[in-house]
Amino acid sequence: MLNVIRNFVIATVLFIGSAVGTLAQDDGVHYLALQISDNDSQKMNTVLNVAVNVSKHYQDLGEEVEIRIVAFNAGLHMLRTDTSPVLERLSAFEQSMPNVSFAACGNTIDTMTAKEGSAPPISDHADRVAAGVAELMMLDETGWTLIRP
Template sequence: MKYLGHMMVALFAVALMAMPSIAGAADHKLVLQISDNDPQKMNTVLNVAANVSRLYSEKGEEVDIKVVAFNAGLHMLRPDTSPVSERISNFSASMPNVAFQACNNTREAMAKKSGKDVPIFEFAEVVPAGVVSIIELNEQGYTIVRP
């Protein structure tokens, strides 16, 4: 009987490890890179995020989307220079499964060049380095797309 109990525990542990998603974990993970100060590309990133989010929602599946902005793409997350500021503000409020990351390396370089602080939208997370964030998200199973 003791052997059967140990076998049941082992089978339960294997079943838990085989589950595709753990409470709160997304079924799908996507990184969208923006590194150009181009309104069309910024809108494309937002369109892709909205379309992917909607498609998986309609299928009853969870998706976690990270938009990582670095280099000239950081303008997307700057309230003072963003060509998509109104859309992105509404977007972040209506899509909780989409998170925005701003590269601090780029932010510091822009601040040094301009001689003034570089503001970032309050809903965006400032990460030490955008490319490093993308590498680490890839290692966590995120698919990387640069629209």
């Protein structure tokens, strides 16, 4: 009897997991979340390059793609107007790639605020989310593909 219950629970979890994993994909749009957690200009440019390349790929196929770049920990420097090595590219994204959005980790902002004595200036291109990792988890749970270039 225990095996029957265990198998039922496993089957239910797998079914629910597969249903949740396809929620975002039922509308025909592709969903990609990119993580940046390092203060490294090469990695920041790589994340932006991936966004451009994926956008172009799906545009060439005549398909839609939504991309969310989530910055947390030291990667938040990507979205800081005072320290970002890619600030000009962020502005260009807003103009030419409306399918790309940016999320700034509120926990990291709070930590930097406490350490620096004032809130770091965050680009207007970014939405503040409570926690970058929680944002990535939520995106994953709703069917987004998560990549850390």
